[in-house]
Amino acid sequence: MSTPDTAPETVQVPEVTVLFAGDSGDGMQLTGSQFTLATALARNDLATLPDFPAEIRAPAGTLAGVSAFQVHISDHDIFTPGDAPHVLVAMNPAALRAELATLVDGGTVIVNADTFVERNLAKAGYDHDPLEGDDLDAYRLIRAPMTSLTKEACKELGVKPRDAERSKNFFALGLLSWMYSRPIEPTIEWIEAKFKGRDLIIAANKAAFNAGHAYGETAELSDHQVIVRPAEMPAGTYTNINGNTALAWGLVAAGQLSGLPIFLGSYPITPASDILHELSRHKEFGVTTFQAEDEIAAVGSALGAAYGGHLGVTTTSGPGMALKAETIGLAVSLELPLVIVNIQRGGPSTGLPTKTEAADLMMAMYGRHGESPMPVIAAKTPADCFDQAIEAARIATQYRTPVILLSDGYLGNSSEPWLLPDVDDLEPFPVEFASGFNQVDEEGNEIFWPYLRDEKMARPWAIPGTPDLMHRIGGLEKEDGSGNVSYDGANHAHMIAVRAERIARIPVPDAEVCGDSDADVLVVGWGSTWGAIAAAVRRIRNGGRKVAHVHLTHLNPMPANLGEVLSGFSTVLVPEMNLGQLVRILRDEYLVDARPVNKVTGQPFTPAELQQVILSELGDDT
Amino acid sequence: MTDTLLPEGGSGDVPPTTRADWQSDQEVRWCPGCGDYSILTALQLLMPDPGVRREKTVFVSGIGCAARFPYYMDTYGMHSIHGRAPSIATGIATAREDLSVWVVTGDGDALSIGGNHLIHALRRNVNMTILLFNNRIYGLTKGQYSPTSEAGKVTKSTPMGSVDHPFNPVSLALGAEASFVARTIDSDRKHLTEVLAAAAAHRGTSLVEIYQNCPIFNDGAFDAIKDRDTKADAIIPLVHGEPITFGVPAEDGRATKGVAHDPATGGVRVVEVGDGEGRLAESELLVHDAHNPDPSVAFAISRLTDAGYLHTSPIGIFRQVERATYDDEARAQLATAGASSDADPAERLSALITGADTWTVV
Ligand SMILES: Cc1ncc(C[n+]2csc(CCOP(=O)(O)OP(=O)(O)O)c2C)c(N)n1
Numbered sequence: 006m007s008t009p010d011t012a013p014e015t016v017q018v019p020e021v022t023v024l025f026a027g028d029s030g031d032g033m034q035l036t037g038s039q040f041t042l043a044t045a046l047a048r049n050d051l052a053t054l055p056d057f058p059a060e061i062r063a064p065a066g067t068l069a070g071v072s073a074f075q076v077h078i079s080d081h082d083i084f085t086p087g088d089a090p091h092v093l094v095a096m097n098p099a100a101l102r103a104e105l106a107t108l109v110d111g112g113t114v115i116v117n118a119d120t121f122v123e124r125n126l127a128k129a130g131y132d133h134d135p136l137e138g139d140d141l142d143a144y145r146l147i148r149a150p151m152t153s154l155t156k157e158a159c160k161e162l163g164v165k166p167r168d169a170e171r172s173k174n175f176f177a178l179g180l181l182s183w184m185y186s187r188p189i190e191p192t193i194e195w196i197e198a199k200f201k202g203r204d205l206i207i208a209a210n211k212a213a214f215n216a217g218h219a220y221g222e223t224a225e226l227s228d229h230q231v232i233v234r235p236a237e238m239p240a241g242t243y244t245n246i247n248g249n250t251a252l253a254w255g256l257v258a259a260g261q262l263s264g265l266p267i268f269l270g271s272y273p274i275t276p277a278s279d280i281l282h283e284l285s286r287h288k289e290f291g292v293t294t295f296q297a298e299d300e301i302a303a304v305g306s307a308l309g310a311a312y313g314g315h316l317g318v319t320t321t322s323g324p325g326m327a328l329k330a331e332t333i334g335l336a337v338s339l340e341l342p343l344v345i346v347n348i349q350r351g352g353p354s355t356g357l358p359t360k361t362e363a364a365d366l367m368m369a370m371y372g373r374h375g376e377s378p379m380p381v382i383a384a385k386t387p388a389d390c391f392d393q394a395i396e397a398a399r400i401a402t403q404y405r406t407p408v409i410l411l412s413d414g415y416l417g418n419s420s421e422p423w424l425l426p427d428v429d430d431l432e433p434f435p436v437e438f439a440s441g442f443n444q445v446d447e448e449g450n451e452i453f454w455p456y457l458r459d460e461k462m463a464r465p466w467a468i469p470g471t472p473d474l475m476h477r478i479g480g481l482e483k484e485d486g487s488g489n490v491s492y493d494g495a496n497h498a499h500m501i502a503v504r505a506e507r508i509a510r511i512p513v514p515d516a517e518v519c520g521d522s523d524a525d526v527l528v529v530g531w532g533s534t535w536g537a538i539a540a541a542v543r544r545i546r547n548g549g550r551k552v553a554h555v556h557l558t559h560l561n562p563m564p565a566n567l568g569e570v571l572s573g574f575s576t577v578l579v580p581e582m583n584l585g586q587l588v589r590i591l592r593d594e595y596l597v598d599a600r601p602v603n604k605v606t607g608q609p610f611t612p613a614e615l616q617q618v619i620l621s622e623l624g625d626d627t
Numbered sequence: 628m629t630d631t632l633l634p635e636g637g638s639g640d641v642p643p644t645t646r647a648d649w650q651s652d653q654e655v656r657w658c659p660g661c662g663d664y665s666i667l668t669a670l671q672l673l674m675p676d677p678g679v680r681r682e683k684t685v686f687v688s689g690i691g692c693a694a695r696f697p698y699y700m701d702t703y704g705m706h707s708i709h710g711r712a713p714s715i716a717t718g719i720a721t722a723r724e725d726l727s728v729w730v731v732t733g734d735g736d737a738l739s740i741g742g743n744h745l746i747h748a749l750r751r752n753v754n755m756t757i758l759l760f761n762n763r764i765y766g767l768t769k770g771q772y773s774p775t776s777e778a779g780k781v782t783k784s785t786p787m788g789s790v791d792h793p794f795n796p797v798s799l800a801l802g803a804e805a806s807f808v809a810r811t812i813d814s815d816r817k818h819l820t821e822v823l824a825a826a827a828a829h830r831g832t833s834l835v836e837i838y839q840n841c842p843i844f845n846d847g848a849f850d851a852i853k854d855r856d857t858k859a860d861a862i863i864p865l866v867h868g869e870p871i872t873f874g875v876p877a878e879d880g881r882a883t884k885g886v887a888h889d890p891a892t893g894g895v896r897v898v899e900v901g902d903g904e905g906r907l908a909e910s911e912l913l914v915h916d917a918h919n920p921d922p923s924v925a926f927a928i929s930r931l932t933d934a935g936y937l938h939t940s941p942i943g944i945f946r947q948v949e950r951a952t953y954d955d956e957a958r959a960q961l962a963t964a965g966a967s968s969d970a971d972p973a974e975r976l977s978a979l980i981t982g983a984d985t986w987t988v989v
């Protein structure tokens with residue numbers, strides 16, 4: 006390599022989106038995450054989108070085996086992992102073939118040139134070498150012989166060539182770190198910590214990383230260094246957080262705020278398992294995690310723990326929700342607190358287990374037998390998962406009801422900078438268990454009625470071990486007040502009304518209109534579509550057009566002012582990662598002509614997609 | 628943290644109670660003659676004994692006739708959903724070390740819809756006592772065959788006879804490595820009470836199969852082991868440390884039948900006892916060892932149960948061994964982790980969320 010005689014030229018851009026793509030075995034998730042961390046430490050705003058196949062190791066080199074990680078970096082506040090990537094790092098032909106179409110026109114393609122050999126090309130379904138033909142004419146192509154340069158860099162270290170080859174993702178990371186002026190130290194430190202005790206691997210990864218960095222720095226790429234200036238962000242301490250970790254931490258916080266030990270009953274399922282993993286590591290907070298034999302036992306154990314006075318939680322994804330339905334119905338009848346978390350994924354059945362979708366709203370709202378209303382809330386960003394976990398626990402314990410918290414695979418795995426809250430500012434919601442008699446019988450004896458309601462219409466939470474309050478509860482209909490089994494039809498009708506009313510009366514914050522309240526078009530979203538809607542709305546308003554956005558966190562009950570808000574707009578658009586579920590509920594509840602905007606490809610909406618939809622609704626103004 | 632919230636009670640002497648204290652004010656609504664009555668009575672008579680507090684006792688049931696049981700006990704109780712009581716009880720027992728947790732279940736509830744939960748509770752050895760009321764029929768749904776009904780059984784759903792092969796609940800429990808497995812009979816108050824007392828005292832999951840007559844839909848299912856004339860030959864009583872003998876006694880009072888190892892199969896077999904051709908001396912019989920860590924012999928004994936109409940059945944405690952319990956170990960992990968830091972909870976929470984890579988914007 007020659008040394009450049011001039012310093013590399015730099016260009017400054019407001020934002021850039023990089024897509025790392027390679028074989029499942031190429032370590033792309035790791036590379037992407039580390040690039041993200043370096044980005045966070047460079048003070049950019051960021052958002053990430055991991056995208057991996059359902060198979061752990063699909064046949065190497067095939068399209069099915071491509072694993073990708075997208076990072077959006079910017080010098081301003083952003084809401085999504087970006088529209089089309091500007092840079093594609095393709096570690097093999099399959100990655101190039103799978104992802105090229107997503108790249109912006111004129112974008113940069115960086116390939117590991119060593120992998121473009123006949124065998125790999127054939128596995129990827131190429132009948133020619135795309136690096137040689139005109140396939141990539143519309144892009145800027147950088148051919149980096151990553152494998153051979155990595156081996157070369159590791160030669161002196163005594164690492165076997167096969168092992169050295171495994172470090173090639175660090176070459177890519179080094180190259181990208183140079184291109185986007187990421188700090189080097191955090192990655193070096195991270196390599197040393199992550200592979201502690203395995204000195205040869207540390208040496209190889211560092212050598213590969215440095216080689217990639219040097220490759221960028223030297224003549225080959227001297228005109229390509231890009232600077233994304235730090236974003237202006239509110240003062241405070243930040244960490245880069247994904248939704249599942251935030252949700253787990255939110256549950257830990259909820260335990261502290263309620264004063265209750267947490268009991269998580271869960272059965273592994275993508276993309277929810279990471280919450281089980283994270284909570285299992287925090288027993289010091291009095292968190293019990295129980296890996297049950299199935300989802301039915303998972304929710305059953307959580308309900309049992311709730312009866313025993315713990316904050317019962319169960320976490321799962323769609324198929325698990327289906328299994329839990331009967332027990333959730335029991336929890337509705339027992340009026341016990343329970344938090345049920347659904348990290349939604351593509352369905353029905355196993356569907357697209359590693360891809361995102363938000364098609365379980367109807368199931369959350371109505372997917373039980375009998376009249377069984379219960380609160381439903383949804384998180385809107387990765388960091389919001391922390392707040393909504395607390396909110397779910399608050400509603401559950403204060404109103405003695407099961408609560409469904411909806412998130413999805415995209416929120417669960419994506420990350421963004423999170424301005425850490427001051428723990429002391431979190432509002433406690435201490436729980437009081439029943440401790441004495443609450444009724445007098447005909448003979449004047451003091452007795453306990455398990456279904457006597459307080460001003461919130463919540464029944465007493467009398468936990469076993471409390472003297473005098475022995476009582477039996479169950480799924481059979483009971484007489485209001487005494488809780489005794491009752492087969493009386495009129496009482497049943499009364500209890501159905503009571504159960505409906507007590508949920509409907511739970512106060513939730515008003516819907517807030519963001520953007521132009523005098524616009525014609527209102528976009529109503531729920532869950533993870535927040536980022537794409539907010540970004541699209543901002544772009545449109547920056548372009549001088551009017552549009553408004555309402556995002557629903559509380560889906561049952563809905564904000565009291567929602568009907569009034571909806572009636573203020575002539576057009577209501579409802580983007581959803583399903584075929585139109587919230588839109589039906591809104592049409593049904595509020596008699597508005599809300600219209601669906603749907604996407605069910607396993608990928609979240611991009612701002613550009615929604616921008617286009619909204620603009621076409623607004624009509625050509627020029 | 629848990630301790631501060633736990634209600635008082637459980638400390639100091641347990642106030643003496645009588646049967647009446649354990650009876651709830653609810654009218655018992657099983658059919659006349661149902662075996663469930665005698666089990667309820669036996670338990671209500673037993674409960675004042677072990678020095679247990681009523682408020683520390685929880686009965687959890689699934690669905691079925693048997694599952695109405697908790698309503699009749701003046702303790703804490705939950706009548707839950709079909710088959711799931713062991714899961715709910717696992718949550719209660721793991722969350723609350725101080726409680727005595729009981730599960731009441733039927734043969735359909737425990738072995739059909741709830742079979743999975745049952746075997747997992749048994750293998751985990753969670754602190755609970757499971758009473759399996761086996762009437763070999765679905766009572767509450769009015770008489771369909773159950774997973775313990777004999778092959779060929781004619782019921783509403785099997786007019787030409789059932790072609791299902793039945794479970795032997797004791798064999799199943801032993802296969803799941805349960806630490807306490809017993810079988811008893813609704814009509815034998817003394818035996819029932821003894822077995823229930825031993826089950827309650829056992830640390831870990833105890834499974835007690837109780838043969839329970841359903842006079843409405845499966846009357847007479849246990850006649851061979853209840854009938855004065857046949858029961859001596861039908862019941863094989865298991866007493867720890869004693870040779871296994873049964874049968875109508877000989878004139879000299881000695882046993883006529885016994886159980887011995889079977890060299891041909893590696894299992895056990897019923898043998899004639901006494902002097903003479905083909906008979907074994909009592910000293911050659913199998914001595915019952917409920918504490919044997921290896922469940923194989925207990926399993927072999929359980930296979931002496933007649934899978935069809937019950938002509939023979941071993942009765943008693945098959946297995947009673949010490950084994951670590953899931954909930955004790957889970958709580959121990961919590962205690963260890965809790966002792967790892969003496970920071971107050973808010974500090975810990977703060978340390979948790981700031982513990983990852985952070986950066987500060989000023
Ligand atoms: C999910 C579900 N499926 C079916 C039923 C109907 N069901 C109630 S009890 C029962 C069988 C009970 O048999 P068993 O457990 O032997 O109890 P028994 O009535 O004999 O005491 C069935 C099938 C139900 N309640 N719930």
Ligand code: SF4
Nearest residue numbers: 657658661692766841
């Ligand atoms: S149906 Fe059978 S088991 Fe059920 S209560 Fe009547 S007699 Fe008992």
Ligand SMILES: [Mg+2]
Nearest residue numbers: 733734764766
């Ligand atoms: Mg039965």
